[in-house]
Amino acid sequence: MKKNRAATEKKIYNAFLSILKEKGPQGVGINAIAKEAGVSKELIYRYFGGLKGLLLQYAQKGDFFKSLLVLDNKQQSSVEDLKQFTKEGTKELRENKLTQEILRWQLLENNSETKELFKYTNSQISKIFAVNDKDTSLNHAFQLMIGGYVYFILLSKFHKKFINTDLSKEETWDNFDTALEKTIEIFNKQ
Amino acid sequence: MKKNRAATEKKIYNAFLSILKEKGPQGVGINAIAKEAGVSKELIYRYFGGLKGLLLQYAQKGDFFKSLLVLDNKQQSSVEDLKQFTKEGTKELRENKLTQEILRWQLLENNSETKELFKYTNSQISKIFAVNDKDTSLNHAFQLMIGGYVYFILLSKFHKKFINTDLSKEETWDNFDTALEKTIEIFNKQ
């Protein structure tokens, strides 16, 4: 066996990402990661300090909601910005399975293992949505709709339909996007 | 030991509900239920046919979203009905921890164990929201907002805040209720 710590660390890290993406938070465990990486689990403790350290590292790397950091340097934003931004956000949400699983994880637990992870990812989300911080009805309606978008995305992994809405159809998500845009417009006109 | 099958079955069933309420879907397992009921797990297999049968029984009993069956006999409904109905629905959602955990469960898996359970609970939800079945922007916006409501309820168990919104404050939920009502009105005026 050749010895290469850097490569082994990468194997472990990638195994973690892979499992999270494929099996979700429920599949993430020391044994499973070690097996997937094809490596002794001792090394996860030695190099990362266990699962906790692995999650911390993931948080610090920050592949979470990566594509949405465009607005990072903006202080204020217009309604047009908000619309554009929402469109990109929902797209990211639909496409990034890793982000989906982190969001799912937040609905399951918040223990010492995951605390740092959630702390970071939430700070990311906050950045994104700091755009619109006046306490209006638009804010609440908008937040609910974004929340609903997340909910339906997570739901769609296991359930094809919600009521009479087919979550597997591309058209459905277009409709949701349209509804979001329209809501922004209507509330703005008021 | 006295022998009383009916009483034992109740002990098991109540233990299941209790665990689901306290620990969520993650805590529900044969061993945990048997221990909580203070009974040999063999009996769960013998009387219910394992966890699967237990869930099936729960679904058939249908304590899920119980308070919302008022509209069961209505065919059509007005905007006023929808508003009233939404208010009661969100209240139920906030108060019924068992319902919350079933909804959480749906975001985790959909295997042979849970299939029947979800099938039933989803039919219940469908009844409730069949009120508003025209394919308008209101429908989509409204669905997203309801979904968001569920998402925030589930999130609030582990996370106090979402962005800058404090999910532990009663005021926040009032604001969400108001936003829902207002949205219905605005879309209706259009």
Add this chain to the structure above:
DNA sequence: AAATATTGTGACCAGATGGTTACAAATTTA
């Protein structure tokens, strides 16, 4: 009262979990 059926228990199984330990092999340092 005796035979039979039902109800309940605890031991046992294989396989999984997270975590630790002792040790071997490879690489660096001296």
Add this chain to the structure above:
DNA sequence: TAAATTTGTAACCATCTGGTCACAATATTT
């Protein structure tokens, strides 16, 4: 080259999981 250090493995631990089994205790039927 020899000693020390780093890297990697595998066995082992206690504890949990779902599931089955043989058996004892209690009711019920004959």
